[in-house]
Every structure is written in C-alpha cells, then in structure tokens.
Amino acid sequence: MEEPGLEGRLRRLEQIVSALEADDLELERALALFEEGVAHVRAAEQILAEAELRVEELLQGDRTRPLRSGDE
C-alpha cells in the first residue's frame, strides 16, 4: 500500500488531536491514538526535511524528464 502523503498524515493528525482532546476517551484508545499520532508526526517531519525541489516536465505519452529550472 502506498505511503500516505503529507496531506493524508496531517489530516489524520487533526483527527487524532480532536479525539484525544475530547473528554470521554477510553484510556486504551487514547494510548493507541497517542502512538499513532507520534508516528504520523515523525513521518510528516521526515517529509518536510526534504530540501531539494524536484521539477519534472511532462512529455508526450505521460513520460517525464527532469526540467532545468534555469534560475541559477
């Protein structure tokens, strides 16, 4: 299965925060959400750590090739 992207992770984190901060959560469930949340935070930070912008050009037949950004 594909790794969820940043958008997916952040959306799930929002859900976890709401669920955890609700007043009526069972402890076991809270623990599970806590663990899941921390995992998503780590994964999201990993994504954010990518510093190199990847630019590609879409060609005929859905092929791509890297594009020189030309702003050196």
Next chain:
Amino acid sequence: MKADRKTLDLFGSSEELEPPIELETPESPPVHVRAEPRVWSVSEVNRSVREMLEDYLPPLWVAGEVANWTAHRSGHRYFTLKDDQAQIRCVMWRRDARQLPIDPENGMNVRVFGGLTLYEARGEYQLTVRQLEARDADGLWRLAFEKLRKKLDVEGLLDPRRKRALPRHPGTVGIVTSATGAALRDMLTVIRRRAPWTRVLVRSCRVQGEGAAVEVAEAIRVLSACGRADVLIVGRGGGSIEDLWAFNEEAVARAIAACSLPVISAVGHEIDVTIADLVADHRAPTPSAAAEVAVPDAVQLGELLETLPIRFARALRGAVERRGRRIADGGERLERAMRGRTVPTRQRVLRATEWMERALERQVGWRRQALRAAAGKLDALSPLATLGRGYAVALGEGGQVLRRTEEFPPGLRFRLRVMDGRVRCDALGPEPDEQS
C-alpha cells in the same frame, strides 16, 4: 487585340470622332471618310482601372461605420463601410480575418487598413481590408471578452459555488506555462522557498500567438488526465491584451472548467482579468502569488508539528487522571449503596460488602496495572521524557514509584527504569546525612 497597360491610354483618347479626311480626285466632288476610334472591351477597361487603382493609390486607413457584415462560409468577410454621405464595399479575406478576436457588429465604428481596387468581373469598386480595428483601440477585444463571458456565465461556469477548494498540502503541483518565461522561474523560486518537498510537474506550451490557446487547453487536459498532480497552476507573465488573448479564448475556458484538478489562474498582472481567471477555481494576481497559495509554508508546518506531541501527552495524562477518578468514584458509590440498606441480617450484608470490596480491589488492581502500563508507555513515548538525559525512575514491588530515601531500606528489592529498560537492584540503604 491584347491590351498592353503601357500603351493603353484610355483616358487619353478623345470621345470625338476624327474629322473626316478630304480626298480629292479630278473627276468627283470631295468624299468624306471617317477613321475608326479605339474601342475597348469591358474586360480591358476593368482591368486597366483595377491596375491603375492598385498602382497609383497606396493602401490607406479608412474610418467608417460597419454595415451589412457577412461572414461567408469560406471564411471571407464582406461588408460595407460608410459615413453619412457615402459608402464603399469591403472585403476581408479569411487569411487576414483570422486575426480578428471577433467580428464587429453592424453599426460599430471601425477603422480599416487596405487597398482600393476594382473587382473586375463585376466592375465593382471595393476596398480589400487587411486590418480592422474598433475605433477605440481595444474595442473588438473587449467585445469578444464580453460575449464569451456572457456565454459562459449563462452556462453557469462562472458560478462562485462551482469553485473548488485548493488542497492545503499538495504532493505535486502541475504548472502550465511557457518553459522559457519568467513566470515559471518565479513560481519555482516561491515553491522552493516555501515547500521544497513538493514535486512540480510542468507541461510547457506557447502562451501567446496564433494557436496558443489550443496548446494551453491541451496542456491542461494532459496534466489533468495523467493523474499525478493535486493542483494546477495556469499562468504567464504580463503583456498587452493581444499577448494575453489566448487566456480569453473559449478553448482554454472549457479546458479549465473540465479539469479534474482545482485550477489556479495566474495571467499577467494584477489589473489584467482574463476569462481563464473567471473560470478557474482560484485567481491569483501574479504567478508568484499563485505559487504562494498553492503550497503551504514549511515554517508554519514545522511549528505545528512540534506542538502536537505535547498536546498528545497532555491529553493522555488527562485520560489517565480521569480513569483514576472514575475508579475512586466507583468504590465510594458502592460503599454508600451498601451502607444505605437496613436489613436484619447485617452479617450477610457485611459479608457481601467485603466480598464486593475484594472484587472491586481486584478490578481496581487490574486497572491500576493498566494505568501503570499506560504511564509507563507515556514515559517511554513522550518527547518530554527525561530518561534519555540520564534520569532513572525507581519502581517498587508493586510498580509504585519510589521517591524518598526512607522508601529504600537496606535489602529492598526494587527496579530501576532507565532509558532503554529496567534494572534489578538491591538497596543498600540511604546515604547518611542525606536530606530528604
């Protein structure tokens, strides 16, 4: 007799017949003989006139009002240009008419550039128009814009409710623009600064000139269909209304409306509004602004992500505390219920109470273990954990935390929880002179 332009001197010949020539002979009186005048054919006359018009009169600008505008199936346009005293027939060939953003309306004041000529076959004097403009410079462009805008509005394509929300954290941004323009460079600079993890997929095309609209529309379609982008930016830098015209054409508008991705339109400068801007899901005043709105800001995101584990831990602590309270409440309530009964067999009640309390103890004990496990996990996972810094937690037989020296009589078996596990210990006892 083949007419030669140089020798044909239509306007030089006299209308009058030559006077008769007198021939004298000895026997007879004078005889009058007429010489034949030059008589031209209709074709020769028309051709000559046409040649003279075209040769002697250079092309010129003529202003007037349009009437009887006809767009023929062939693509050629036929119309009359008139003022209040005279009119002239005009023709605009398809090749030249192609550049018109829209056909003018009858009654419109225009100026045309073209050459005077004669249509030989019918002997009709006419103006062959090569350029046509409305009297105010952008008139035809604005007319075309308004017509298309109304048409799309009626279809509901400009409805604000149609506009889709942009994804907040796109994985891939698609861009339709010229590969060589400054617009692409600016957008990449902004994306690199704000969200360098974003992938960018560019489909380049011409953004002005004849045929550009078709290329832009095709680029939008292709990016939409490849399924790899989460949002699309369509844009170009500033220019004249003619330069930007492709983004006012129906093909581009329809491609944007049909696009499966949300579209951000960024054409020209702030003051230029094109049809593409009106149909798109979001209009940005410049290409750079489009990039700003398309991607999130790394700094803000980073800050948010930093705060989340703290909020998690806080919420978890709350859940642990609530659980503790509930158990205590439950025990109290049970006690009260038991005391409230007034049954003769107090013994039986007492025994029942004891039994229930023991059961509750077992339950509570089990819950306490779960709590300890939870607390332990919290400690383990919390980014606030201080274990990593060398602090250790002493745990007694029942898993309770030992904090004070008096809790460590010599010989006490206890466990030390350090960063990566537990250590079995025997206490030697408190150190003397240690203040508690």
